Amino acid sequence: MTTTQLDYSVGIGKEETYGTAVTPTRFFESEAEMKYDVQKSQSKMFRxxxxxxxxxxNVLSKIEVSGDQTIEPSTKGLGFLLEAALGVVTNNVIASTSPEVYQQVHTLTKADHLDSxxxxxxxxxxxxxxxxPHTFTGCMANSIDISGKTGDPLEFKVxxxxRDMVTDIAAAxxxxxxxxxxxxxxxxxxxxxxxxxxxxTTALASLSGDPASNISDFSVSVANNxxxxxxxxxxxxxxSRPNVLGKAGVTGKVTAEYTDNELRDxxxxxxxxxxxxxxxxxxVLSAAPSNTVAVLQIVIPAILLKGEVPTSNGGSPITQSIDFEVFDNGAAAEPIWIVYRTLDTTP
Structure with a gap:
């Protein structure tokens, strides 16, 4: 088959053994951006x-494999990547839905190792x-970023x-x-x-207050470090072994129009x-019992804002660009949940 420079594909499969290649089972509309870095050492001696x-x-020092994968999240398939990054998922049918709608609830694992x-x-x-085909093995999710802004699809980056790259495995x-x-x-x-x-496991999160009407963009990042x-x-x-978990860092940012003093205060x-x-x-995923729709929800019990206070904007609407950090408040069961409603039977 003749190809153009647009004809690249990205497929992913969960490994049974770290670093042992498997056939990809999921394919995502994404750019191909994995990197293979051969690092060398040179003798310092003289002759x-x-x-x-x-x-x-000039001898081999080590081989490093890394890369980013950016997709636009859709109503199917995202749970596969969420499980790879967070590590723990429950998957339950929402009662009485026909066809069956599944609610995946993803949370941070507390034990090594993430799947490869x-x-x-x-x-x-x-x-x-x-x-x-370039086949990269032993790949583990170091971080994810979920972001969105006015007028655009959401973005999801892993x-x-x-561990390694091989070139002798046929394209799936x-x-x-x-x-x-x-x-x-x-x-x-x-x-x-x-x-x-x-x-x-089957209900979405909620807040007692009204939704905000002044947010124009956001980002949330989960780093496994x-x-x-x-x-x-x-x-x-x-x-020679899987990467081990570090202290997780969950951060983010919102841009808000200055409509009140709640965020400032x-x-x-x-x-x-x-x-x-x-x-x-x-x-609509299921008309019964009540027009259940596809949902992606990010739930965080406690954030602390890092700034900023409002300043003038040359006569244009005043906005605040506000970084935040997520904390374990000791009361909520989790510091973050990511909930995904879909027709996928498995993540």
Whole structure:
């Protein structure tokens, strides 16, 4: 088959054994951006008559695999990546829905290790035939970023750390979910006022206060802060074990028009706020019992704002660009939940 430079694919499969390649089972509309870095060491010793580094004194130090994968989250398939990044998921049918609608509730794992994955990128040669597969093994999700802004689809980025790349595995046949629709900022509701009711296995979270009407963009990042060691004897320059979890960091940012003093005062007084971002797609997954729709919801019990106080904006509407950090408040069962309603039977 003749290809163009647009004909690349990204497929992912969950590994049974760290670093052992598997056939990809899920395919995402994404750019191919994995990197394979061969790091070398050069001898520091000298030899008479040799003024240039000697080839046989330039030796392998280690191999690093990393890369980002950015997708636009849709009503199918996202749970696979959420599980890879957070590590724990419950998956339950919402009662009486027909066809069955599943609610996935994703939370941060408290135990090593995250699952590892094989990522296969198939890239087209310029002016040539079939795509060329690059298969990356031992890939673990170091972080995710979820963001959105007025007028655009949401974005979901996974940053991977991997073990190795091979080029002799045939390209897997691609397949993509049918009837998957994009979540956009238009589908969103953002709230930070009132008392939080946490999600259950089948119910969404809620806030007692009204949703905000002044947020124009947002981002939420979850960093697993995986270690980058494990280059032990016998590994041939590759990691000999899975990456281990570090202290998780959950941060974010919102841009808010200056319509009231709630965010200003919460920053000045360092008052913790809940944060609930809910994106309800108009696609009806099940007409029974009550037009259940696809949902992506991010639920955070406690954030502290890092600024800023409002300043003038040259006569244009005043906005606040506000960074925040997520904390474990000791009362909520989790510091963050990500809830996903979908027709997918499994994450």
């Amino acid at each position: 008479p008559g040799k003024r240039v580094n000697r080839l046989n004194r 994955y094989t990522i296969q990128e198939v890239l087209p040669l310029l002016g040539a035939g079939a795509g060329q 940053s991977w750390l991997g 046949a691609t397949s993509y979910p049918a009837d998957d629709d994009l979540f956009t900022f238009v589908h969103g509701s953002i709230g930070y006022d009132g008392t939080l009711t946490a999600p259950t 995986l270690d980058t060691e494990g280059y032990n004897a016998g590994g041939s320059g590759k990691r 919460a920053y000045i007084n360092q008052t913790p706020l809940p944060l609930v971002l809910t994106f309800e797609h108009e696609r």
